[in-house]
Amino acid sequence: MLKVEGLERSYTTPDGLVHAVKGVSFEVPTGSFFTLLGPSGCGKTTTLRCVAGLEQPTGGRITIAGTVVAQPENDIFVPAFKRDVGMVFQSYAIWPHMNVLENVSYPLVVRKPRPPRDEIRDRAMEALRLVGMDGLANRSATKLSGGQQQRVAFARAIVRHPKVLLLDEPLSNLDAKLREQMRYELQELVARVAITTLYVTHDQSEALAMSDNVAVMSDGLIAQMGPPRTVYNRPANEFVAGFLGGANFLDATIIEADGANSLAAFDEDRGSVRVNLPAGLGKGDRVQVVFRPEDAALRFSAGNNDNQVRASIARLSFQGGLTECHLKVGDTLVRSMLHPSVQADTGADAWIELNPARCTVYPAPDHRRSQM
Amino acid sequence: MSQISLPSGAVQRARIKRAAKAEKRADIGWAGWTVIALGAAAACYFILGPLLMLLTTAFRGPQDFLPFEDGAGWTLDNLAAVYFDRNLYTTIIPNTLIFTAGSVTVTFLIAFTLAWLVERTDLPFRNGVYTIILFPLLVPGIVLSITWIFLLAPNTGWINVILRTLLGLEDSGPLNIFSMGGMILAQGIGLVPFVFLLLSAALRSMNPSLEEASNTAGASPFTTIRRVTLPVLLPGLLAPLILATLITLEQFETPLVIGFPARINVFSTRIFFELNPDTDLPAYGRAAAVALPFLICGVLLLLLYNHFIRRAESFVTVTGKGFRPMRFALGRWRLPAILFISVYALFGALLPGFVLVWASFFGYSLPSFEILSTISFAGYTDLFNNPKFWLAARNTFIVAGGSAVIVTTIGVILAWTILRTQLMGRWVLDFISFLSLGIPAVIAGLASMLLYLSMPIGIYGTVLALVLAYSYRMAVSTRLTRAALMQIHAELEEASSVAGGQWLTTIRRVVLPLLRPSLVASFILLFIIGFREFTIPTILQSPDNTVLSVMMWQAFQGGKTTQAAAVGTMIVIFVIPIIFGLRRFVLARDGRD
Numbered sequence: 001m002l003k004v005e006g007l008e009r010s011y012t013t014p015d016g017l018v019h020a021v022k023g024v025s026f027e028v029p030t031g032s033f034f035t036l037l038g039p040s041g042c043g044k045t046t047t048l049r050c051v052a053g054l055e056q057p058t059g060g061r062i063t064i065a066g067t068v069v070a071q072p073e074n075d076i077f078v079p080a081f082k083r084d085v086g087m088v089f090q091s092y093a094i095w096p097h098m099n100v101l102e103n104v105s106y107p108l109v110v111r112k113p114r115p116p117r118d119e120i121r122d123r124a125m126e127a128l129r130l131v132g133m134d135g136l137a138n139r140s141a142t143k144l145s146g147g148q149q150q151r152v153a154f155a156r157a158i159v160r161h162p163k164v165l166l167l168d169e170p171l172s173n174l175d176a177k178l179r180e181q182m183r184y185e186l187q188e189l190v191a192r193v194a195i196t197t198l199y200v201t202h203d204q205s206e207a208l209a210m211s212d213n214v215a216v217m218s219d220g221l222i223a224q225m226g227p228p229r230t231v232y233n234r235p236a237n238e239f240v241a242g243f244l245g246g247a248n249f250l251d252a253t254i255i256e257a258d259g260a261n262s263l264a265a266f267d268e269d270r271g272s273v274r275v276n277l278p279a280g281l282g283k284g285d286r287v288q289v290v291f292r293p294e295d296a297a298l299r300f301s302a303g304n305n306d307n308q309v310r311a312s313i314a315r316l317s318f319q320g321g322l323t324e325c326h327l328k329v330g331d332t333l334v335r336s337m338l339h340p341s342v343q344a345d346t347g348a349d350a351w352i353e354l355n356p357a358r359c360t361v362y363p364a365p366d367h368r369r370s371q372m
Numbered sequence: 373m374s375q376i377s378l379p380s381g382a383v384q385r386a387r388i389k390r391a392a393k394a395e396k397r398a399d400i401g402w403a404g405w406t407v408i409a410l411g412a413a414a415a416c417y418f419i420l421g422p423l424l425m426l427l428t429t430a431f432r433g434p435q436d437f438l439p440f441e442d443g444a445g446w447t448l449d450n451l452a453a454v455y456f457d458r459n460l461y462t463t464i465i466p467n468t469l470i471f472t473a474g475s476v477t478v479t480f481l482i483a484f485t486l487a488w489l490v491e492r493t494d495l496p497f498r499n500g501v502y503t504i505i506l507f508p509l510l511v512p513g514i515v516l517s518i519t520w521i522f523l524l525a526p527n528t529g530w531i532n533v534i535l536r537t538l539l540g541l542e543d544s545g546p547l548n549i550f551s552m553g554g555m556i557l558a559q560g561i562g563l564v565p566f567v568f569l570l571l572s573a574a575l576r577s578m579n580p581s582l583e584e585a586s587n588t589a590g591a592s593p594f595t596t597i598r599r600v601t602l603p604v605l606l607p608g609l610l611a612p613l614i615l616a617t618l619i620t621l622e623q624f625e626t627p628l629v630i631g632f633p634a635r636i637n638v639f640s641t642r643i644f645f646e647l648n649p650d651t652d653l654p655a656y657g658r659a660a661a662v663a664l665p666f667l668i669c670g671v672l673l674l675l676l677y678n679h680f681i682r683r684a685e686s687f688v689t690v691t692g693k694g695f696r697p698m699r700f701a702l703g704r705w706r707l708p709a710i711l712f713i714s715v716y717a718l719f720g721a722l723l724p725g726f727v728l729v730w731a732s733f734f735g736y737s738l739p740s741f742e743i744l745s746t747i748s749f750a751g752y753t754d755l756f757n758n759p760k761f762w763l764a765a766r767n768t769f770i771v772a773g774g775s776a777v778i779v780t781t782i783g784v785i786l787a788w789t790i791l792r793t794q795l796m797g798r799w800v801l802d803f804i805s806f807l808s809l810g811i812p813a814v815i816a817g818l819a820s821m822l823l824y825l826s827m828p829i830g831i832y833g834t835v836l837a838l839v840l841a842y843s844y845r846m847a848v849s850t851r852l853t854r855a856a857l858m859q860i861h862a863e864l865e866e867a868s869s870v871a872g873g874q875w876l877t878t879i880r881r882v883v884l885p886l887l888r889p890s891l892v893a894s895f896i897l898l899f900i901i902g903f904r905e906f907t908i909p910t911i912l913q914s915p916d917n918t919v920l921s922v923m924m925w926q927a928f929q930g931g932k933t934t935q936a937a938a939v940g941t942m943i944v945i946f947v948i949p950i951i952f953g954l955r956r957f958v959l960a961r962d963g964r965d
Contacts, residue, residue, distance in 0.1 A: 054584050080587040081596075087588040093581035097603040098688040107589035110599070142686045156589065166588070 001052065001065060001162050002028040002196055009046050009061030020046045022220035023060065028164075028213070029066075030195050035199040037207040038217035045168060047217075048200045052087050052166050053080030053229065064160055065163045086157030086195070087166040090173065092149040094141045099154050101137040104128055127155040130189065132322045147178050154186070158193050165190070165197040171206060183209065204244050208232060216240045238362050241290045248296065248334045249363060250289045257283040263306065264289055264361060272310035274356040278363075282321045286364035295358040296336035298325065298344065308351045313344055327352065344362065390806065400793070401702075404875040408793070411785025412801055418782075418844045419808050429822050430660035439656060450657035461499050468638040471555055473633075475620045475900040478560025479567050480613055482716060486564070487571035489709050493700045501713055502572075508721050509565040510947045512904040514921045515940040518928055519724035520558040522937075524549035527904050528736045529729060550634035560628040561720050574608030574684065607684035614677040618670060622812030624680025624907040629925070639666045640907075642812040645910065647818065654820060663815045670676030674810035697745070725944070731937035751938035761939070765946070767835050768919040771909070772902030775842035780894045784887065787857050788879075790850075792865070802850075809847040816844050817911030824912075834915030841908050845901060849894040856890035857883075896950060904945060920946075 009021040021043040028034040036044035049055040050070065051062055056077055062070040064085070069078040086107070095103055105124040108115055115123075130135040131151035136144075144152065150170060158167055168188065171179045187210045190197050201207055208228040209216050214238075215225040224236040235241035238249070254277065256263035262277040264287055273289055281287065302310070310328035311334060323338040327350060336352065344350065385785035393405055400408075425439070432439035454460065489495045490502055502805075508516065523531050526544040535546055549552060582604055586596040588772035624640040631641060637661065646659035702709055730739060732751045737743050756762045789795060790802050809853070820841035824832040831837050860883070868878040906921040920943050 052584075052588050054587065079593075080584070081590050081592050083588070084590070085588055087585065089585055091579055091581050093579060093585035095600055095604065096581055097606075106591070106599075108587070108591060109920070110591035110595050153585075156585075157379075160590070258547040 001063075002034075002198060003063040004047070004051065004060070005063075006060035007047060007050060007057050007062065009043070009050055009055060010058045011153070018218055021050070021057075023220055024215075024217070024220070025060075026213075026215055026222065026225060028198060030196050031194045032212045033190055033197045033199065033210060033227060035214045036127065036217055037200060037201055037204060037213040037214055037243075038223075039202055042217040043220040044200045044202075044217050048166055048168055048198060051164065051198060052085055053078060053083045084160075084162050085164045085166055086160070086162035088150070088153045088157045088168065088170045090169045092153040092170075092173070094144065094152055094156075095150050096142050098141055100128065100133060100139050100141065100144070101139070103141055103152055103156045104159050107156060111160065111294070115154040122283040124155075124159055128152075130158075130192070130211075131155045145295070146174050147182060150174065150182060154189060158189075158195060161193075163197065165193075165195045167197065167199045169201055171201070177232070208244075216243060218243075221336045231360070235290070236358060238290070238365075241360065245292055247290045247292055250291075250329055250334065251334060252287050252289050252361075254283055254285045254287055257281070266309050266329070270311070270329060271306075273307050273309070273350070273354045273359055275359055275361045276356075278361060281361070281363060287352075287361045288364050290362060291354055291358060291361045293324075293335040294337045294353055296327075296334060297353045298310075298327075298336060298338060298342065299353055300344070300348065302351055303353070307354045307356055309354065311350055311352055313346055313348050313350050316344060316346055381557045400875045407621065407785060408789050408795070409726045411789065413784050414778075414782050415786055415801060415846055418778075418840070419804050419811070422816060422823050422844065423667075423842075424813070425721060425826070426660050426819040427658055430664055431657075433657050437656075438825055441738050446658070450655075450661040454658055454661040464637055464639060464642050467552070467631075467636055470552060470599060471559070471623075471627070471636075471638055472617060472620045474556035475559040475563065475623075476613065476616050478556060478953055479563040479616050479620075482561070482720075483567035483612075484609070485712065486568050486716065487575055489713065491572050491575040493702050493709070494514060495650065495702060495706075495709055495713075503613075504717050504721060505568050505713075506565050507959060508562070508724070509528065509569070510725075510900060510904075510950060511944055512906060512921045513562055513623075513625040514906040514925055515728065515943060516562045516724055517558055518924070518936065519728050520554070520630065521550055522731055522736070523723065524554060526550065530738055533738055546689050546892075551632055552634075552636055555626055558630055559623055561716075562626070563619060564716070564720055564721070566613050566619070569607065570612035574612065576607060578604060592694070600808070604687055607680045607687060607797045609907060611677055611680035611684055614673055614680060616866055618673045618677065618810065619668065621666075621673070622714065622814060624812075624814050624910075628910075629928075640812065643818060647821070648659045660822070661819055663812075663818055666808075666812060666908065667815055670810040670812055671807065672817075674806070677809075678806070728937055728940050728944070732941045735934050735937075748934070751934035752934060755938050755942070761923065761942075763916075763919050764918045764923040764939075765942070767838070767917055768903060768921075770835055771838045771842055771917075771919060772899045772905075774839040775845075775902050776895045776898035778839070778843045779845055779898050780849045780853075780891055782843075783846060783853050783894060784891065786846065786850045786882075787853035788883065791854060791857050792862065805846040805850040807847075810846050811844060813905070813907035814911070816841060817908040818910070821912055833912070833916060835917045838909055838917050838919070839910055841912060842905060843901050845898065848897055848901070852890050852897075853887060856887050858943055860886050869881060900947070900950060903943075903950075925961045 004027070005025050007021055007024045008019070011020060022082065024043070026034065036047060036334040038044045050057045051064075053069065057070050057072055059072055059201055060070075061068060063143075064083060067078075068074075068076055069083055070076060078356060095106070097222065098106070101121075104127055105120050108120045108123060114120075124133055125137065128137055131154055133148065133151050136148065141149075141152070150173075153235070157167075167186075168353055171182055174182055183206055192242060199207070199321070200339045211228055213226060214228050214231050215222045216231060217223065218239050222238045224231055231240065232244055235244060235247070241247040242249075250266055252264040252266045252273070254262060255265045255272070257277055262275050263272055264275050265272040266289075275289065299308070302308070310330055311329045313325060314328045314333070315326040316327075317324045318340065321340065323340050323342060323344075323345065325336045325338050327334045327336060329352075338344070425701075427440040430450055430613050432444050433449045434444070435613060437444040453685050484503075486505055490498050490505075495501065521529070524547050526532060526548045529547070529549065532545060532547055535541070539546070549558065578601075582600055583596055584601040587593075591599065622640060623820065624644065627636070627638045627641045628644065631638065637645070643659050643666070646662060647654045647656070650654065673779055677898065732749050733749070737746075742777070786801050786805050790798050820837065821832070824837045824840075864882055864886070865878050868882045869875075873881065876953050883899075905919070906925070909919045909922045910925070918926075920939055924939040924943070927939060
């Protein structure tokens, strides 16, 4: 099990003190797959490097399999080479002066005491077989393609069955098609080796597809943490909603405050929707109603109930399996994913049907600011 | 089935061929081909012309004739005279080997330690140290060699005078610069900045993830250094080592200034003395005969260098985010490290600089307060009233600037041709340009001398002859420009031609502006090399084309110590503004301020 509590990491730079990680806590149960997701500069890679032992935290505590490996206040810091972790680097860091087998054998060769030569070879070959590279064991590391380097890096990371596997954006250097293929492969591999895994990425589809739990990070803090479906369906705040899945935001006003059955009216009498009102908001408050493009079904005549908003079709873009529709609600742009069989015309009026169960409400930004 | 019938195989092949041919020629037009042809011809002329002349001269005699004078013919006498001479095997070759091996060892030990301290440890003031170490790079070798005489001459050298006073010794010594040890020391320390520059670049280019990967794989820091850091860096370290060997082998200044009084001859000085014997007329054929194996050694070392560079380049992997490499904490080694750098800075830069300026005012006298009153500006007033000084200064700027412009221009043409055209034989151009790196300056000087003496156009002895002779160093500019051009996607040029730009327009408006930083860097580097140059103008010297470095040597040899030191000081003063250009255009590319 990996446990990170109140992790902090600050640097002094010529421009002053920079707080890269400001108190991050999470727990990864043994054998489970945990992802840190966020834009660049959010502190996710720094967090990972602190777990690896490549960077020294300035606060908090890291525990791997019951052993505290870093706790600055007690002057505890176990360097990387004593931590029993495996890591796949963003650049793969395949040693160019060794061949594939030597690269993968290395973690066993430098282990003390060194296992017998045959055992090293067998285990390295086993790891290579796992990633389907056993046929290229003697190939020079400088003659590997990106995908092959990635596999070798993975085999090298797991060859000694580490307590924690760390993956630092391992797919970001691959081209789009290979990335998708390697994503499935990596997913299967991780499931097969069943090692506690910490994964860092800025790609939401990787995070959602692969993880048992996701932590969305922003500005050195965890914005939301939970199983992928929960985080996607119930984003805790505007940042998470926007970062995951490109949600639509519409301004509205609460006209009936009744808990889970409140009513929010969109501006300019465009319609209204039943919403679950968060605590602290009441009648007359300005809010934002957030919903996903795939939840925005269209109807081309007005219904006579709630849960719809009037819009006009600004652009249609046929993409094969679906049609992406851009709609104007006043000045706000809303995206909707339609089945390709739906016929529509640019400039026509349309009503977006909203499913109350899939809408989330946040205080409007200016409203929130006035509260602070 | 398709309704369109395909043309027969032969017709189709012909069409494909025509299309491929048309594609190759597309856009370039006559103007383009003219420029490329001129560039290629110039490169061949500057590099192959002198070399062919050298090769034939070795087989022409009798020895006191110019190779193609009336009365000269084919002969093996030169080779016989040189290679049946025992002296070659008992002194010249062993001396050259000891001198080269010794100097390179000194250079490498110091340069590697400095580079490692600056790039891989938590040494304080690293950027300042970097600049101090590089400063002597700008000072011509001849100036440094002469300052070593000021410091270590057996009778008058400062260090010897001080040591005698301290130890209560009489007579001369205890140290003597005029010895093999002295030569090795002077040459070894003089080459440190250049090798430091290459080594620190190699240390910096290593992807820090490679070491971190070893670390997370469970290897201790020591194991990581042994099993990952050193093997990965090895080709990048060996390449500068080979280049240092090549440069030391072709060294002429130190063997002339220090080795000659000590009667220690090496290959380069032997060639020079064949051309400037005490009694006889110059022996062109013999000089050329001595030069041949020397040249072959140079080219072989160059090929070896190329091998390591390629290997080092294949080791450069995708780098990840800009995380800094792990810096070794010096801890209690901090003080010894600072001491080491201070001692190097003292002997490599500060003391030579100080003794030079001091000697320009006080001659050989040791610094003391009493002597300050005897300060004499005669060295400078004589110098500034001497029209020869201004002529030499003018010549130096013309030759350094002119050759830098020529070589940079041809370098761009070659680089573009090699990378952007399908021209047959473009690899030959690449090879010729690279070959220039392996040609010792003594041989370039000798070969140009033979060429321009034999040409009936009266160019020998002029400044123009120097400009042309200097212009063989094509490799610097071709390599720099090529690296920059590789970063410029060919589509940028295609976009210009699609937009209606003709070839020359595209080159002028797109390629050259994008290449500007590397062109300026190439010009500055070549200008510095030209400004430092001593060997070629010494061999080609005449009263009209004296440059500053030659003038300094002549004054020193004529016993005018103060004047020699004054010329040396002026060289350094002229060269200082170049530092700023260098810092801005060359070092800025490494991400330093």
